[in-house]
Amino acid sequence: MNARTFVAVWAVLALAACSSTPPPPQWPAEAKGSSERATEAWLSGDSRIEAAEFNRARAEVARTGQVALVARLELLRCATRVASLVVEPCTGFDVLAQDAAPAEQAYARYLAGTAQAADAALLPEAHRSLVGNSTPAASLAAIKDPLSQLVAAGVLFRSGRASPGVIAQAVDTASARGWRRPLLAWLQVQQERAKAAGDANAAAAVQRRIDLVAPPR
Numbered sequence: 487m488n489a490r491t492f493v494a495v496w497a498v499l500a501l502a503a504c505s506s507t508p509p510p511p512q513w514p515a516e517a518k519g520s521s522e523r524a525t526e527a528w529l530s531g532d533s534r535i536e537a538a539e540f541n542r543a544r545a546e547v548a549r550t551g552q553v554a555l556v557a558r559l560e561l562l563r564c565a566t567r568v569a570s571l572v573v574e575p576c577t578g579f580d581v582l583a584q585d586a587a588p589a590e591q592a593y594a595r596y597l598a599g600t601a602q603a604a605d606a607a608l609l610p611e612a613h614r615s616l617v618g619n620s621t622p623a624a625s626l627a628a629i630k631d632p633l634s635q636l637v638a639a640g641v642l643f644r645s646g647r648a649s650p651g652v653i654a655q656a657v658d659t660a661s662a663r664g665w666r667r668p669l670l671a672w673l674q675v676q677q678e679r680a681k682a683a684g685d686a687n688a689a690a691a692v693q694r695r696i697d698l699v700a701p702p703r
């Protein structure tokens with residue numbers, strides 16, 4: 487290859503390199519996959535896998551240095567706890583709250599059951615109609631995403647607005663998905679309500695379901 491030909495080939499290759507589309511970053515796909523596996527593991531009752539997958543997802547997102555993205559991931563984790571009636575502070579989000587956007591702050595208040603009317607417009611669309619709604623069962627049934635529906639039911643329970651219809655809907659949703667952790671939690675609430683009403687037969691029937699769902703010891 488003579489010098490002129492070499493220069494021409496190099497120029498073509500350089501031009502091709504400059505015009506080529508760079509490969510997409512890997513972290514979004516890695517974070518999404520780990521986050522989805524963590525959510526499914528938690529709802530299925532596997533805390534060990536949930537912790538490992540969540541830590542992996544968080545590490546991927548934290549590489550970007552974007553507080554909003556990490557805050558959203560932490561809120562998703564807290565939402566799975568609300569769906570399963572686990573009452574605990576959302577500590578992972580709390581340490582980021584001062585740098586989070588208003589929408590994330592509003593959603594955190596919503597998960598805690600303390601959202602105000604002004605927060606409704608900042609929430610995901612599926613949850614807006616539940617803020618301040620005194621008869622939320624119909625709004626809950628209209629939520630199509632199963633996890634969002636369970637989260638909404640958990641928020642209603644936290645704020646003392648979970649009617650028997652809300653509880654039954656949560657039980658049915660968790661059952662249909664095979665989500666052991668929230669199913670057991672909502673069945674226990676259903677059983678407590680039956681006992682409080684003096685309905686021993688209903689309480690016994692719920693106990694038989696609990697025995698079926700509970701993992702072997």
